[in-house]
Amino acid sequence: MSAEEEVHMVMDGDWLQPLWQRDLLPPGALAAFVVGSTARGWDNARSDYDIYVITSTEQGWTSADAALSLELPSAHIEEFYAHNRRWQVTYWLDAQVDDIFDKVSWKAFESGRVTDDTLSYREEILLSRLGNCLPLFGEDWLADSLARLNASAFRSFVVVRSLGALENALEDALGQLEAGDLESATISTRLAFGHVIDALLESHGEYGSQLIKWRPNRFRAVAPDAIEFTRYWRIETMQDYDPAAPDAWIKEVLALCQDIAMRVETT
Template identity: 60%
Template sequence: MDHDMQKMAMADWLAPVRERGLVPDDAVAAFVVGSAARGWHNARSDFDIYVVTAAERHSETSNSMPVPLDPPRVRSETFYEHDKRWEVTYWLDSQIDQMLAKVSWEVYEAGTVAEDVLSRREELWLGRLGNCLPLFGEEWVDRNRKRLVASAFRSFLVVRSLGDADDAVEDALGQLESGDLESATVSARIAFGHAIDALLEGAGEFGSHLPKWRPNRFKAAAPEALSFEDYWALETMRGYDPADPRPWITDVLTICQDIAMRVETS
């Protein structure tokens, strides 16, 4: 946790939320999520807090966002404090149970693909749980972190990313063979992104829908299969030669295939 984060913790994250009456009496847990929870935030970052409640919260100032759960929505409140935009999102305890049920091993072994299991918002919630900053309800957070680790969530995401990487590799190979080097370059980059996501998801670093944090996630995971220096050289296309892109494309596709051999899916 960085110095700014420590200061925020001492100043009490919940103070601005409580002052606005945004912590319901039936709240069982509240935690900071996103970049601020990990010390990755900057001066322009928003602050995001999830609050878990027993009953649905209603307010004239709240926004409603659809989720494929019962009830089929979550609500949020936004405000500004210290030149920061704060968003407080309310999830029901029962909705968390529903999400975890969706990523059970029984569902996974039935062959269901990740896209058919979780919406992006649900996947983001589950992926953030492991690195959230609890404000209260630590026992609730710890219990559900253990449930998440015991679930097939990681396997769902790894399998999806490996499948997407393989599809992009096949695209790149076909384009390379046909001489369409520009398209092959793009496909190789797409394949590389998915392969790295699979590598990081295998290490418990989730968040493939937010590629802007991929370098930070890579540093946090520190996978043995690839050094950060080698990863960053490929991510930034350092060795790419527009006059002769074939070697770079081939190297990237080889690394993607090597990663696919190393990542365990379960």
């Protein structure tokens, strides 16, 4: 069997077999699902296979762990190579997921306890991927978790955070522009544009702004009315930027950022 045929077999066949062979599926696991670029059809020949497994009890592993937060224990990770790809299997306790949802409850959000530091990177990525995954088993657990996500303040949390980052970048860019520091203003303007696009996409339920490389794919998935892809991409790639006269591009993009921000719904 060729390498391409092996990959095709994994994509279309039994994802769980490599895990069974390596004793990586604990008894009583509640759910398992493929996440990341593969689950969304954005992967390529060099992409990893990422799988989340939900369990009800700790298994006593001692290999790679990823720190989450002071309140939660670490998330266990197993890595191996099969079918010419690197596989990364991340194990989450069902109780961990409960705690993560508690952090982004409406009660927490409205009391002001939801801040930029509320969720760790891995916690936010977990919630971001629940709506775009490939279930292997545990569809009921996934359906319940997706319903909890949609009923939580998570969308408002990430949108407000992105808009806050936008405001900071706008202030930086305007101050640098006034001071004649056009190089720094250019960088701040690029940051502002990225933040407002992230806020726009997040307001449509397209999460994952930490993974900037997928922003064009996320944009196409939403196709927002506020800005067309061709204009978004011209700005993202700075096609109209003139190094000899950067202030024109800076002012245009900053005005666009403010216009888009006015159209973003936070709740």
